Amino acid sequence: MKIIIIGSVAAGTSVAAKARRNREDVEIVIYEKDKDISYSGCGLPYYIGQDYITRDNLTPRNPDWFKKRFNLDIKTKHEVVAVDHKNKKIEILNIETGDKFSDNYDKLIFATGASPVLPPIQNIENDFIFTLRNVSHADKLYKFIETEKPDKAVIVGAGYIGLELAENLIERGIDVSIMELSKLPMSNLDEDVSVHIRKELEQNNIRFIGGEKLTAIEQKDNQKFVLLESGERIETDFVVLATGVKPVSELAKSIGVKTANNNAIIVDKYLQTNLNDVYAVGDCAMAFSSIDSSPMWVPLGSTANKMGRVCGDHITGGKLSFQGILGTGIFKVCDLAVATTGLTERQVQRSGIEYIVHHNFKPNQTEYFNTSSEMMIKMIAEKSSGKILGAQIVGKNGVDKRIDVIATAISFGATVEQLFHLDLAYAPPFSTTKDPVHYSGMVLNNAKNNDNPIITPQEVLDNPGKYIIIDVRSNSQYNEGHIPNAINIPLAEIRNRANEISKNKELVVHCNKGVSGNAAQNVLLNLGFERVYNLSGGYKNYKLISEI
């Protein structure tokens, strides 16, 4: 049996390695049009920013390594230009020599990845305009920075790569502006989460320009400008286009492989396309939700690796199947880690599921440690069952741990009540006696049972005058800033002053982050008030969200 794989980054090499692990008696050839293989695409921004990361770090393995270990042939600078699936033949262009030749296969695997989506503007091919998708792109940008020593950059697009690059450019001492069509960075996250990212950018002197469209990039004499729809002209030394990626599937389509609306190749759980013996893995393939099996396209190295392993196993007779994804992702921008798993509130709203949501501000570890810092977990659960639907977390330390625990819990259909009971590891350097994840579970479970209903700041903002708002913080905190028309009754006085509060209206109580608000809510509920909501994330969260 002969296996031909097109593309040799994460997914393609995973297919090859797993196929060889299973069988010695198959022939495996990979064609790669680029010169680099098996590189860490996610590492490119760090290569730009960190002195100690070398180019060799990015591409630790060459074709010779794969030959020795896995007895397989990787031909770089070889582009597969045509496929004749009827006869199971492909035509290959040797990019260096210009020669063409053909090869045959029993199994054909598309691991063609994704390519940058470029904005529809003129003069985009220019020596000061960059993208950052492969090692060649990184080489070009790296060389530019080393030789031209630019002072300022404009990044177009505030997704993963744009934000990671922003951090790494300021590490190089470059002044960065980052623009984005959406009002806030990371438009796939909820706005009450991505507002934290905007704040982090501002705190690091990165200018964020939201809700703006790029109309042109100009060069006049020695000056370069980015032009915005608003009319603003931003002078810059270079521009990086990080406006997203799209699946590379043209060749697959040319032989009748079916793709989704976004051009991702449709595959089954063994990564097989609609054509026999034709497979697709990695960023060019469509994944699916492990919760409800709906199609999902989240092009990440972790998914590419899993797909590759499953496909390599399947084509050599193994039993593995792809189990789908939760859309889990994480990135770091300056000191902020941002992570997501499962559904966002926006996605849940679209699905029509009745849900509960909570913003939980908690330290990652015992607070007297000087490495302790606060994170915010936004968690969403189904109201009827308490099943966790998704979570988004922002914070300095320990974000990756909590998102992975929650992702694991979601994978097993956990409820918010079950979260509280998890026996997680506690010691002061690592967590708090009740972990932030436990708190999210506790609060949402109390909300699920209607014992302690929660209200979001957005709900309060959207309905001015609907609720009596009781601010249970101290007088001095209240005087520094408060929700319009809020009444100040500090928590310690709430039992004695409850008679001041009208029983005819719905109440919203709040403190600074939510814990004292919850205590006040309990007092009022136990004193016979019937409709008392605790404000999710307290005044801190309200203030942030009111500034969106």
Added chain:
Amino acid sequence: MKIIIIGSVAAGTSVAAKARRNREDVEIVIYEKDKDISYSGCGLPYYIGQDYITRDNLTPRNPDWFKKRFNLDIKTKHEVVAVDHKNKKIEILNIETGDKFSDNYDKLIFATGASPVLPPIQNIENDFIFTLRNVSHADKLYKFIETEKPDKAVIVGAGYIGLELAENLIERGIDVSIMELSKLPMSNLDEDVSVHIRKELEQNNIRFIGGEKLTAIEQKDNQKFVLLESGERIETDFVVLATGVKPVSELAKSIGVKTANNNAIIVDKYLQTNLNDVYAVGDCAMAFSSIDSSPMWVPLGSTANKMGRVCGDHITGGKLSFQGILGTGIFKVCDLAVATTGLTERQVQRSGIEYIVHHNFKPNQTEYFNTSSEMMIKMIAEKSSGKILGAQIVGKNGVDKRIDVIATAISFGATVEQLFHLDLAYAPPFSTTKDPVHYSGMVLNNAKNNDNPIITPQEVLDNPGKYIIIDVRSNSQYNEGHIPNAINIPLAEIRNRANEISKNKELVVHCNKGVSGNAAQNVLLNLGFERVYNLSGGYKNYKLISEI
């Protein structure tokens, strides 16, 4: 209803807080014989070692805070000396005044904690001999270090507290020896895990004395000595006894409350004892395994908090119940984090379950980051079902994340195959494209299916001559050190030189950590060799274990 709680550290205050959250109309009184309440027992070693941790950090809340927030009375320096359960009365000694008085209850909660187990030696009450269980103990030790400026310490007992304190004493510039009855530190862990702790101690110039018994502590003129059974006399400036703790349950026993062999109070899932209206929570109470419901006593703040909350809920009409524990724990000693969850290999061996085990050496994050470091995950699963039974992890960074993910997975009955499919968060600063947890799942799943059987170094050490051992590392690595009688065939040569290997004997292949060994195993299996084991954790693991 009147609730009386005896003890006001983690569990007792949790009961009170939850009871008040549920109901305003109950009276709550806590009696605490100590002067400090609601303190972080786990933080005591860090208070000793870290300049920035103040005494106030340890005891952030006083009775007044609880009164204001929860309307409950905490009476410190008040010891409950007798209980008349028939009449639901208690007698209390005011330690400061010597007065006695009585009080009555509807519900009585024992949150009496645990106390140090002291070794049976003479002169143990001495001004240079310390324990470290409560804030008063910490005060005494702290003051001694500040005023006497000691140079050297002997810690007796290498459990959590002993090891954490060792780290914090060397932070203070004190020379530390730590002795332990067992051969290795942390005797509740498997030896192939705790050998890493011994290594860490040695690397930090902490002398570890294993398999030794303390026979006496002597003071002669101005010199102090610790005497060992071996005859050795160690001169020291002070001694800390960290030889474990035992449940405090004498008062409970006096009214007929049933206890287990270790004196822990036996409770049901609502934390109720065998007596009506009498409960026990925290370190004085017995917990149970959430896997098989067998009794477990693992006195930790995280469990105490959960028990307290459940008990407080139950006595005020709530529906919560305690779901048991996995025995999850973590601690840090110098640069090493050590964590465990579920069963150890020793426990599994005792249970008679047929199991598979693997030692997985992997970096916590993408290796080209200068914060990347290696961890070792020892994972154990049931052979028949693939269900994860337990894991122990040692490493510098990211250990807490992996143990929590595994603890969560175990809670939901996960199999090793399911581990591989988890959609965990990947970005270079946080993990590797396949997370260490994925690798453990993959390798154990291959072992479960008998596709890639694993053998432990111990098995090889215990059966010299039984296996043909093939070392697939480079010649130079082999020459630097190898397993006795191992044959060196570097991986790249294994396909061509397979004919040199006898097919009549069981083979063990290995590389340095296991990955290339697995590749070689696959080649040999695919070439028709039938009994080929990969050495768990490779030569690195073998070498460590051979030195136990």
